[in-house]
Amino acid sequence: MYDSPARVSAAASPVAPSTVTEAVLPGIVEPDGIQVQTRPAQPAAPGQVVLAMEAAGVSFAEQQMRRGKYYDQPPFPFVPGYDLIGRAVDVGESVPSSVLGRRFAVLTKTGAWASHVSVDVGDLTEVPESVDSADAETFVVNGITAWQMLHRLAKVRAGDTVLVLGANGGVGSTLVQLARIAGATVVGTASAKHHDAVRALGATPLDYRAADLGDQLRALAPKGYDAVFDHVGGEGILTSYRLLAPKGTLVSYGTASTRDAEGSSKAPVLKLLARLTLWNAAPNCKSAYFYNIWAGKRRLNTFRAKVQADLGQVFALLADGSLTPQVAARIxxxxxxxxxxxxxxGTVVGKVVLVP
Structure with missing residues (x-):
């Protein structure tokens, strides 16, 4: 897919860097403890591409890494950064030169908070030139996550009613939009100050702090929800499961409620997985999944093909105006x-984006 003629931006010709600036997490620190450092650049290794970062996201995963609480984060010190948009400025052996100058999205898990990032060529998904880099960045990890949960797990269809917890967040706002595009009716929880934004995306907003939230949720879907998307975890996952329709699907994709909890970072996830396993063994037709974007990576070619296909669908919707990017800030x-x-x-709608 990388042998077509290069489509180089008119803004600048590719220039391999001599230095790299990166943000390093030295340990469990407050935000001001994150260190911005510069080091000599290395040429692209065989099979790799060096991307000049144009936009990188700040997501919940990095927030947990700062606290030392992300499930499988590397040992400190390391450079965080789950995803980025960048332009190819150097290629290694076996990578066609036509890649140079083109713009790509890539999932990195770590390492994206840097001016230049080396990645395997097989992990790249091209970004339409008509799309702004920061806008596209809001739909990399968020877009893949939302698309796969909605279409590969819950298989939401026209006429379904779905519930999105945290509908003002990066993944939540993307879920709302993709579900509406699929023809579903969407209810979304958020704080009251974000209700106008959630409503503008096409969902019915409810205040997650409301004392009668459960009653309000049941009133909007008396027969239950066909799908519930829950990033909160904790004891609240019980309510999410009970809100399902008889053949509904719960997709859990985080444990935000335990963000500041003391103790093992793995315990909340393991407890959640145990609950989902028990529910799936119960004699009913409900389904419960824990979504992990990296699941299936052991079958690398299949994993890459799914990421590229799903992200390609999301970028096509962004390019034609069907999706509205939620850029909370460019910093x-x-x-x-x-x-x-x-x-x-907790005061913003959408995703905070780092720019060069």
Whole structure:
């Protein structure tokens, strides 16, 4: 897929870097403890491409990594950054030169908070040139996550009624839009100050702090929800499961309720997985999944094909105007501490994006 003629931006010709600026997590620190450092650049290794970062996301995963609580984060120190949009400025042996100058999205899990990032060529998904880099960045990990949960797990169809917890967040706002495009009716929880934004995306908003939230949710779907998407976890997952229709699907994809809890980072996830396993063994027709974007990576070629296909669908919807990007803020990499504080504040709609 990389042998077509290069489509190089008119803005600049590719230039391999001599130095790399990156944000390093030295340990469990406050946002101001994240260190911005510069090191000599290395040429692209065989089979790899060096991308000049144009946009990188600040997501819940990195917030958990800062606390040392992400399920399988690497040992400190390391460079966080789950995903990015970047333009190819150097290619290694066996990578066609036609890749140079083209813009790509890539899932990295770590390493994206840097001015230049080396990635395997097989992990690249091309970004339409008509799309702004920061706009596209809001739909990389969020878009893949939302698309796969909606279509590969819950298999939401026209006429379904779905519930999205945290409908103002990066994944939540993407879920709302993709579900509406699929023809579903959407109910979304959020704080009251975000209700106008959630309503504008096409969902009915409810205040997640409301004392009678359960009653309100049941009133909007008396027969139950065909799908519930829950990033909160904890004891609230019980309510999400009970809200399902007889053949409904619960998709859990996080444990935000335990963000600040003391103790093992793995315990909340393991407890959640145990619950889902028990529910799936129960004699009913409900389904319960825990979504992990990296599941299936052991079959690398299949994993890559799914990511590229699903992200390609999302980018096509973004390019034709069907999806509205939710960029909460664009903040320079040098001000990464500010970006993390804004992302963790709970005051914004959408995703905080780091830019060069």
């Amino acid at each position: 320079p990499l040098a001000d990464v501490a500010k970006a993390v504080r804004v992302a963790e504040s």
